Amino acid sequence: MGAEHGRVPVVLVHGARTSRTMWRAQVGALERSGRRALAVDLPGHGALRGESFTLAAAVAAVARAVDDVGGRALVVGLSLGGYVAIEHRAQRPEQSAGLVAASCCTDTASPLRRPWLRAARWIESWPDSGERLNRALVDATVPRAGRADLAEGGFALDAMSAVLAETGRCSPLDRLAQGRSPVWVVNGRLDHFRLQEGAFVRSARASGAPVRLVVLPGAKHLVSLDAPVAFSRVVLEAADSIEADARAARARSAGAQLPGARPADERGGVGDDDDVVPEPLERRGRDRP
Known part of the structure; x- marks a missing residue:
């Protein structure tokens, strides 16, 4: 599984115009659980802002990160990162212990993509590349702690048009039907990207x-x-479930050599087919605005 002490490592893939620092809360939670966590910068973002964004280069960046943590990992992606993670799972199934695809439930072939692409190119042509607009949107919509996490890695204000052009060439619905690793589809209830959940x-x-x-x-x-x-709780439960499956598979393999042995079901986390709506967690510190 590419894990230390039976723990599945986790690779986290950020959204468009952001960077790996958006995952600081999740990296901290995963490391406290004893798991290795690696958040990556995609081409054109964060430390790689000077590079051109392409889907192929983004998938390659995720593949390198998975290699860095042992060769097989739970890959967590949000928005752009979700589409890249879906593509990675389809292209590199041997690296995928599981997929958490968050905030990416609109097909990239949506009719909305072309007007959004025109708007992105127009905003990038502004003298400040839309910096003031971006700051106002972040201040209005993201809790204080989240704003600090986003700002730490900076914003790739000129990346959006390339992102939209490249993701228009992928087919996440088709790609999700490929691969055999477990999938968690995660959305905020108020997310406008839930159109095709x-x-x-x-x-x-x-x-x-x-x-x-x-x-x-x-x-x-x-x-x-x-x-x-x-x-973070969803990601931890996903990792728990993957690890429990691996233990159960080892127990079944061992039990197959012992007549009459029936290993117990060790699956953790949430049941296989049930949709889950966790209770609100507003009492828990950083979930407050």
């Missing part, structure tokens, strides 16, 4: 892999920043 879940289930849908109350598109404790 049901279709994404059905496509993932068409592969025969276990799939969970998790909707977090009160959260918007940047679900990991709006509800960091609740989102």
